Amino acid sequence: MNKKFTIVRLLCAFAIAVALSVCIIFAISEDPLTAIYNLFLGPFQSKRHFFDVFASSVPLIFTGLALGLVFKSGNFSMIADACLYTGGVVTAALAIKTAMPAGLHPILIMLIAAAVGGLIGSIPALLKVYFHTNELVTSLMLNYVFFYFGIYTVTKYLADREAGTFASLKYQPTAALGALIPGTKFHVGYLVAILAVVLLYFLVFKTKFGYEIRISGSNPQFAKYSGINTSKVIILTQVIAGAVAGLGGAVEQMGMYQRFNWQDSPSYAWDGVIIAILSGNNPKTVPLAAFFLAYVRVGADLMSRRSDVQNELVSIIQAVLILFITAERFMAGWKQRQEAKKALEGEV
Amino acid sequence: MGQGIILEAKNITKVYPGGVVANHNVNLEIRKGEVHALVGENGAGKSTLMKMLFGMLTPTEGQIFVDGKEVHFSASGDAIAAGLGMIHQHFMQVPSMTVAENLILGAETGTALKVDRKKAEEITKELSEKYNLKVNAQEKVEDISLAMRQKLEILKALYRGAHILILDEPTAVLTPQETEELFEQLKLLRENGHTIIFISHKLNEVKALCNRMTILRDGKTMGTYDISDLDEKEISRLMVGRDVSLAIEKEEEEFGKTVFSVKDLVYADQFGKTRLDHVSFSIREGEILGIAGIDGNGQSELVEAIVGTLKPQSGAVFLKGTDISAYSVLKRQESGISHVSEDRMKYGTAPKLTLEDNTISKVYYTDKLKTRGLIDSKKVNQFTNKILEEFMVKYDNSKQAVSELSGGNVQKLVVGREFDYQPDLLIMNQPTRGIDVGAIEFIRKKIVEMRRQRKAVLLVSADLGEVLSLSDTILVMHEGRIVGYIDDVKNTSENDLGLYMLGVKEDSRERIGGACHE
Secondary structure (H helix, E strand, O other): OHHHHHHHHHHHHHHHHHHHHHHHHHHHOOOHHHHHHHHHHHHHOOHHHHHHHHHHHHHHHHHHHHHHHHHHOOOOOOOHHHHHHHHHHHHHHHHHHOOOOOOHHHHHHHHHHHHHHHHHHHHHHHHHHHHOOOHHHHHHHHHHHHHHHHHHHHHHHHEOOOOOOOOEOOOOHHHOOOEOOOOOOOEOHHHHHHHHHHHHHHHHHHOHHHHHHHHHHHOHHHHHHOOOOHHHHHHHHHHHHHHHHHHHHHHHHHHHOOOOOOOOOOOHHHHHHHHHHHOOOOHHHHHHHHHHHHHHHHHHHHHHHHOOOOOOHHHHHHHHHHHHHHOOOOOHHHHHHHHHHHHHHOOO | OOOOEEEEEEEEEEEEOOOEEEEEEEEEEEEOOOEEEEEOOOOOOHHHHHHHHOOOOOOOEEEEEEOOEEEOOOOHHHHHHOOEEEEOOOOOOOOOOEHHHHHHOOOOOEOOOOEOHHHHHHHHHHHHHHOOOOOOOOOEHHHOOHHHHHHHHHHHHHHOOOOEEEEEOHHHHOOHHHHHHHHHHHHHHHHOOOEEEEEEOOHHHHHHHOOEEEEEEOOEEEEEEEHHHOOHHHHHHHHHOOOOOOOOOOOOOOOOOEEEEEEEEEEEOOOOOEEEEEEEEEEEOOOEEEEEOOOOOOHHHHHHHHHOOOOOOEEEEEEOOEEOOOOOHHHHHHHOEEEEOOOHHHHHOOOOOEHHHHHOOOOOOOHHHEEOOEEOHHHHHHHHHHHHHHOOOOOOOOOOEHHHOOHHHHHHHHHHHHHHOOOOEEEEEOOOOOOOHHHHHHHHHHHHHHHHOOOEEEEEOOOHHHHHHHOOEEEEEEOOEEEEEEOOHHHOOHHHHHHHHOOOOOOOHHHHHOOOOO
16 A cells, blocks of 8 residues: 555646646747757657666765665764765875876775765764764755865865866876666766665665664664664764765766866765655665656756756646655645545445 | 434544555434443444544534534534533643642633632632531642542543533543542532543443443444443443453463572652652562552652663663663573563554564564575564464555554554563563454453463563452552562452552551562
8 A cells, every 4th residue: 555655646747847847848948849859758759868768866875875874864964965975086186196007096086085074974973972963054055165175175286277177187097987788878877876885775774773773763762772883873884975976086086087076066966865865765776766856957957058948847847746755744645545445434 | 303302413433544444334322311321342443533523633423413403523622611611531631830830721710811810719718618628728749649630631621611521531530539539520520411432341340330321342333321221241242242251261370499589679750759769579480479459659760670761870781680681672682581571562563664664573584584694684584474473463565554443453463573572571561452352352351371381480560350350469559669569469459459559558567578589
């Protein structure tokens, strides 16, 4: 009953979001059919666009995993943003300043970026455990600190003085993650993301620590009475989540860029919130949710290029989805009538 | 519509989210000026029905009439306006405010900007005298007893103009002496023309107080009767559908050596109020030690200090001769303490998670459930099904959420989990609170079975009947102290315990010292 209801509810939310965007396009566009065609089917028009969707879903998978894990443990740290950004900066530094063989270079960079991400991720958690600060507030503030620290590092030590804009020197070719399918942006990083999905799935559902995360997140009082060290859970989950986000920063930089040019924080962490909600904080469904979001975005990009509708329309679709998925009362009446009918059938 | 019917519910059906049918075609007729009992076991749908009458829930189907007119309450404010008043099991009061302030809460005296406290106190005194419900208007609610808080709750309803009072198991928090006093006051209210609906599952109380009664079983009405028409046996058969006997069969047993003891536990909470005042006792093999007392007299703190979720300021806890005072919660469990907590949904389970997740919480880290270092879902499934079947839990599948089970079944799951890992000391804190008779019977039998296996049992319960029928020895707590030690349980009555619980009677220190064995 519950599973079926969740799916029906999800589909209804999708239908409403799609219907609403179609209405808006008809209201504002001179050529609504072109806009609609590109938005919903654009990515299928060419191999390149289709695999672009996979490539754009990579950072979303990483932040979706990170935030899903943190949410699962009942915490609301947004530090994944700083972890991902700093992971990118670390990658830039190592990709520019160190020389290594091609296979080893990216692996080492990924490990170091993950370690740095984990370290940063621990800060709001430690503050929460030892000083009872609210992790949401501290993480949002710290995001600024690490963002500007990253900008400073790149400008001072890594910047390309020849370039007209904010950009680092070029990365060594040894540090690039190669394309999986030539002629597209679909890169090896996707496999790393899937590996992270598998590992986190096992962590959450098959290990002792995963059990502790789920119990602490669902009912911290019960966790305490069961003898679970909830402080350890808070700190360790956020370290792991930070490491995943830091790794995501490294993969994104090495897979998609030749130089560091994130002058604005790419805000993948906020997309991670959307992914975490769509996936129900379950690592298994994260790639699917990330694919969906990336698909809509690539479609919206194509739409804005080929018609008179701006790609900000995506924000409306996202907002409607989140609203209906998180609104607990959405379709609750329907569910209850179904349940009442079913329950009363058996009665005399 | 019959003569003098003041409140009527017709064909009421209520289905909760999740598909639980709490009421099915329930009918209820209340005559003006009577005390009408609503009886039924826990989970029969009494509270649900009352919540609908009081506007806190909307019926799925059916009609409600007040004074012959159909009403549709969408909030309890509507019910109050129609002359209903409800005295909940959990009092709706602000502890840091005075009695008078609480009384007027929601219908304040004075202007929009300023509450007229003097007027509030006058009103409190006036009402209190009129209905002979003595309260002190100026005292803070946090400083008064539960019985006093209950009086305040009744006064609150009267102040809001209620002439139909609904009392939801009002005697659950009272001593036998306080119960008698309450009954006198309720009779006075009836003489004053008020109508009272009295919810209870204690038949002797119903007999003593009420005119008529309606019996609910499994969400259905089993009829309305004059009190004099049925004897207790017939009532209980209508309530349960079969003859039940909650009498405990317990063999005489010699106690073995001391398994567990606490020495001089002292705990004061963050406000400096003493919750545990030099508590010492011990439990031997094969002994059930009962702790009686009015809720909130240190029992919860005592249990928490033993399981390790609360750190007492001084004192020590010993298990099998080892001082475990410095141990963590987990280490205490591993040393042999198991614990059924007083609130199964708050401390005893994670209601949104599956039965499996909730059943393995004591063994999830052991090799028992693992294959090659990872938790094996097949083993988890087997382990869960084994416990749930052994403890007769009614469930569809082990992947459903705990919140979908009834209270009795959740409690059986918790008890099963705690008993399974063969502890030396079992702490049972309110083990049968709010569950159906079948589950109560089952859990009590299991407790006695553990005694037969020579386990030590600490039983904390507000149900005096339960304490008296299960325990081998009884300690009574009052304001954080042990005030009574009873080793002759057979010749002790609920009234005897009541005197200790009220703080009227206290044993000598030497006698209470008898609770500590070598």
